[in-house]
Amino acid sequence: xxxxxxxxxxxxxxxxxxxxxxxxxxxxxxxxxxxxxxxxxxxxxxxxxxxxxxxxxxxxxxxxxxxxxxxxxxxxxxxxxxxxxxxxxxxxxxxxxxxxxxxxxxxxxxxxxx
Amino acid sequence: xxxxxxxxxxxxxxxxxxxxxxxxxxxxxxxxxxxxxxxxxxxxxxxxxxxxxxxxxxxxxxxxxxxxxxxxxxxxxxxxxxxxxxxxxxxxxxxxxxxxxxxxxxxx
Numbered sequence: 001x002x003x004x005x006x007x008x009x010x011x012x013x014x015x016x017x018x019x020x021x022x023x024x025x026x027x028x029x030x031x032x033x034x035x036x037x038x039x040x041x042x043x044x045x046x047x048x049x050x051x052x053x054x055x056x057x058x059x060x061x062x063x064x065x066x067x068x069x070x071x072x073x074x075x076x077x078x079x080x081x082x083x084x085x086x087x088x089x090x091x092x093x094x095x096x097x098x099x100x101x102x103x104x105x106x107x108x109x110x111x112x113x114x
Numbered sequence: 115x116x117x118x119x120x121x122x123x124x125x126x127x128x129x130x131x132x133x134x135x136x137x138x139x140x141x142x143x144x145x146x147x148x149x150x151x152x153x154x155x156x157x158x159x160x161x162x163x164x165x166x167x168x169x170x171x172x173x174x175x176x177x178x179x180x181x182x183x184x185x186x187x188x189x190x191x192x193x194x195x196x197x198x199x200x201x202x203x204x205x206x207x208x209x210x211x212x213x214x215x216x217x218x219x220x221x222x
Contacts, residue, residue, distance in 0.1 A: 035211060037213070044198075044213060044214075044215050044216040045149075045157065045200050045202075045213040045216070046213065047202075047210070047212055047213055050209075050210075050211060059209050059210060061115055061210070095156065099157075099202050100145075100162065100202075101159075101162075102158070102159030102162070104156040104157055105156070107156065
């Protein structure tokens with residue numbers, strides 16, 4: 001059974017940094033590209049970033065490029081999102097996912113507030 | 115970045131056919147995927163690669179794509195189908211992904 005379990009979300013202040021993680025199991029993680037998606041309260045889904053299976057390619061949405069960095073550890077089957085210079089508008093539930101196969105975690109909540 | 119456009123809301127009576135559209139410039143070359151999301155839950159894939167129905171998804175869900183518009187059709191909508199629906203696809207280079215803004219389906 002495929003499982004994606006996000007963790008690390010918490011309350012932070014504007015301008016601070018935070019790293020969230022996603023533990024993957026039930027599929028061959030190292031050969032699969034992975035995606036981070038977020039959903040602000042009461043809003044729609046927003047694609048944030050994609051990283052290739054080997055970790056050598058990464059792409060970002062305009063809203064987070066230059067502030068967020070995606071990475072992965074294929075030995076530990078983990079996906080990461082380093083979020084820097086956080087803003088109030090980054091408040092959201094963050095999902096790791098492989099949308100085209102229908103794999104989603106339950107999300108981890110990041111709240112940015114002073 | 116890449117953009118996909120959906121209507122904000124669709125409303126049908128029980129038993130009627132609901133159609134939700136998604137428009138994007140790259141859709142003639144790239145597959146569309148459709149997700150159902152109910153309140154407080156993670157999205158669920160209901161249509162992949164324009165028209166494939168994953169295991170466990172009722173037959174009343176179908177998908178199609180023509181030109182720059184992909185369509186999710188729910189034939190004989192039921193009250194349990196009330197949810198937000200999102201399309202997903204990638205730009206022509208497959209570099210960037212995008213979700214449509216979401217469509218709230220009301221069945222009443």
